[in-house]
Amino acid sequence: MTSYKLNNKNLSKFTDKVLIPEYDRSTIKTGIVHVGIGGFHRSHEAYYTDQLLHDPANSDWGICGIALLDFDTKIYNTLKEQDGLYTLIVKELDGSLTKRVIGSIVEYLFAPENPIQVIEKMASDDVKIITLTITEGGYNYNEATGAFDFTNPLIQHDFENPQAPKTIFGYLTQALKLRKERGLAGCTIQSCDNIQGNGHMTERMLLSYVNKAEPDLVPWIKSNVSFPNGMVDRITPATSEKDITLLKETSGVDDAWPVVCEPFKQWIIEDNFTSGRPAWETVGAQFVEDVVPYEKMKLSLLNAGHSVLGILGALMGYETIDESVHNEAIRTFLNTYMDKEVTPTLGDLEGVDLKKYKQSLLQRFGNIYIKDQIDRICSESSAKIPIFILPTVNVQLEKNGSIDYAAFVIAAWAIYSIGVDEKGNALNIKDAHGTLLKEKALVAKENPASFLDLESVFGKLKDSKKFVDAYSIAYQNILKYGVEKCVTQMNNK
Ligand code: CS2
Numbered sequence: 001m002t003s004y005k006l007n008n009k010n011l012s013k014f015t016d017k018v019l020i021p022e023y024d025r026s027t028i029k030t031g032i033v034h035v036g037i038g039g040f041h042r043s044h045e046a047y048y049t050d051q052l053l054h055d056p057a058n059s060d061w062g063i064c065g066i067a068l069l070d071f072d073t074k075i076y077n078t079l080k081e082q083d084g085l086y087t088l089i090v091k092e093l094d095g096s097l098t099k100r101v102i103g104s105i106v107e108y109l110f111a112p113e114n115p116i117q118v119i120e121k122m123a124s125d126d127v128k129i130i131t132l133t134i135t136e137g138g139y140n141y142n143e144a145t146g147a148f149d150f151t152n153p154l155i156q157h158d159f160e161n162p163q164a165p166k167t168i169f170g171y172l173t174q175a176l177k178l179r180k181e182r183g184l185a186g187c188t189i190q191s192c193d194n195i196q197g198n199g200h201m202t203e204r205m206l207l208s209y210v211n212k213a214e215p216d217l218v219p220w221i222k223s224n225v226s227f228p229n230g231m232v233d234r235i236t237p238a239t240s241e242k243d244i245t246l247l248k249e250t251s252g253v254d255d256a257w258p259v260v261c262e263p264f265k266q267w268i269i270e271d272n273f274t275s276g277r278p279a280w281e282t283v284g285a286q287f288v289e290d291v292v293p294y295e296k297m298k299l300s301l302l303n304a305g306h307s308v309l310g311i312l313g314a315l316m317g318y319e320t321i322d323e324s325v326h327n328e329a330i331r332t333f334l335n336t337y338m339d340k341e342v343t344p345t346l347g348d349l350e351g352v353d354l355k356k357y358k359q360s361l362l363q364r365f366g367n368i369y370i371k372d373q374i375d376r377i378c379s380e381s382s383a384k385i386p387i388f389i390l391p392t393v394n395v396q397l398e399k400n401g402s403i404d405y406a407a408f409v410i411a412a413w414a415i416y417s418i419g420v421d422e423k424g425n426a427l428n429i430k431d432a433h434g435t436l437l438k439e440k441a442l443v444a445k446e447n448p449a450s451f452l453d454l455e456s457v458f459g460k461l462k463d464s465k466k467f468v469d470a471y472s473i474a475y476q477n478i479l480k481y482g483v484e485k486c487v488t489q490m491n492n493k
Contacts, residue, residue: 003248006101006255008083014101017251018087021103023053025083028062028106031278033122035168036133037065037075042102043236043261045131045192047088050104051283061278064107064121068134068168076110078257084108087247087258091369098263099251111171115164122175128275129188130175132202134168136195137383137432139205143390144455148208159213169209176210176225177217186224188273192232194303195387196295199229199270226274231295233266233302235364237372262370264360268294293349296391300342302361304388308334309365310377311412315483317423321372325365329484332491335362337405345395379430381413382437382457390461397464407470408478408490414451414471415478417441422482433457448475 004010011020032049034041045063052058065084067076079086084105090098111118122130132138142149149155158170165171172189179186189206191198210217236259243260247253267285271277281287288294306321312333313324325331338358346354365372393406417437419427431437436454444451449472452462461467477486 001249001252003252003254006082006085006087006253008085011085011101014251014253017099018253019098019100021050021053021101023056023059023103025062025103025106027059028053028104029060029126030064030107030121030124031061031126032063032129032131033066033127034063034105034131034133035066035068035171036135036138037067037072037079037105037108038133039236039239039259039261040232040234041065041131041133041192042086042105042259043088044232044234044265044267045133046102046104047100047265048267048280048283048285049278050100050102052278052280053104055282058278060126062106063104064109064127065105066109066111066118066121068111068171069166070112073110075257076108079105079108082255085255087251087253087255089243089247089258089260090263091260091367092263093363093367093369095369099247099253101253112166115171118171119163119174119178122171123178123182123184125184127187129190129273129277130172131190131192132168133192135380135383136193136387137380138168138193139195139201140167140169141201141205142456143386143459148205150212155209158209162213169206170213172206173210173213173217176221177214179224180217180220186221186226186274188226188228188275188277190228190230190269190273192230194232194299194384196299196391197229197292198295199227199272203227224274226272228270228272229291229295230270231266231268231291231298233298234264235262235367235370235372236260237370238376240371260370262364262367264364266298293347294352297346297349297352297354297357299388300345300392301338301358302364303384304342304392305334305338305361305365306372306377307381307384307388308337308409310374311381311409311416312483312487314374314378314416314427315412315422315478317421317425319374320370321365321374321377322368322370324374325362327484329488329491331362333405333408333487336491337409340402341396341405342392344399344401345392375428375430378416378427380432382431382433382454385410385413386457386459390458393461393467397467403467404470404474404490407467408474408486410452411448411471411474412478412483414441414444414448414475417451418445444475448472
């Protein structure tokens with residue numbers, strides 16, 4: 001099939017093959033600046049916003065996508081070449097594909113190339129909301145102290161180079177300072193990352209930074225900027241070459257970086273927007289007063305479930321999450337973890353049928369068309385585990401509840417961090433703290449509990465004898481018998 005490069009000029013050529021934006025993109029104004037234009041933003045917020053823009057009443061809510069890091073060069077260049085357009089390929093449960101070109105990213109900027117332009121855009125009066133997907137690690141939070149990590153060299157850089165920052169904290173501070181100096185209104189800063197109380201966390205971390213960098217700005221931020229919490233959900237694996245080729249061959253769309261995702265999507269947001277907001281509820285988002293219980297449910301069941309399947313599956317030599325969840329022993333283990341260790345920590349969730357929610361997760365994890373990479377799930381585990389798994393452990397320890405399943409997963413992660421799976425193949429570990437993890441993991445071979453000394457991940461967990469004992473037994477057993485046998489034995493208890 002003849003294919004054409006995806007861009008504004010060629011858009012009408014694709015109408016009979018894929019869905020395209022049915023609004024005039026040239027009339028859309030930027031009302032949202034979004035930082036972090038990876039796959040998840042493009043399958044989630046940008047998708048909801050694209051749907052919204054089909055109503056001409058919403059034309060003030062286009063998105064300016066910011067690539068913050070050098071690492072983002074490729075996605076920035078792709079969006080620039082494609083006029084901000086990309087294809088969202090939804091892999092339905094029956095294996096069919098729904099392909100839609102998304103038009104909501106109407107501007108894009110590359111921060112390392114032009115930091116001032118980014119600061120000015122964030123400070124623009126038309127921009128009412130700055131949304132973030134900067135990953136769990138991006139909040140610069142130290143698990144051991146609960147505080148902002150001032151020792152991070154990038155933070156030091158931002159203190160010394162306020163006009164050419166490298167972190168989100170440097171950018172937001174300068175942009176808010178400009179808003180204040182120019183007598184402009186404040187704005188909303190909305191995190192879309194998987195963090196418990198992500199709005200509270202953003203506020204706390206930003207104020208810690210500002211308190212040192214621009215102390216006079218703190219009261220203005222407190223009165224003029226809001227930080228709604230939000231729960232975001234849509235499984236979005238990394239795009240493969242196969243996805244790119246298939247799109248080109250079956251639809252004639254030559255898109256250098258389409259996004260693939262599952263059909264399910266959910267966005268629950270606290271209605272706390274200081275300068276107005278889009279009516280995202282008209283396209284499926286939910287606005288509630290308190291989102292924290294829903295966040296907790298999602299992080300400790302879905303995201304933790306992913307980590308369980310990822311870490312155990314990686315050691316067994318699996319490559320994708322569906323392979324892992326279709327292993328009966330692992331599936332039963334995960335079910336028991338969710339029922340016995342997570343559920344008792346969740347409390348009352350109005351309007352949620354937890355049993356159904358857990359069942360639906362297993363179905364989503366099992367979608368054989370998604371092929372969600374275990375490498376993706378296990379990446380940055382040192383930032384994920386403290387958010388996804390340890391809050392459950394801490395509550396269970398307080399309640400004197402079961403922690404054996406969580407301890408087993410942490411022990412498996414310590415063994416995973418050595419870097420070799422049970423078949424002797426090297427694991428592809430991507431973690432900002434990868435070198436330190438490996439060092440600790442090698443020492444742990446002789447002294448398993450020493451892995452828990454990593455306070456920046458585990459906090460004071462090593463002080464719990466109950467946890468250390470369960471972890472140490474699991475560690476020895478996994479090394480001796482392998483994950484599958486141990487899991488089967490636990491399932492039979
Ligand atoms: C995953 C998430 O990164 C991870 O470990 O659990 O990316 C997950 O796929 C999304 O949060 C789904 O909403």
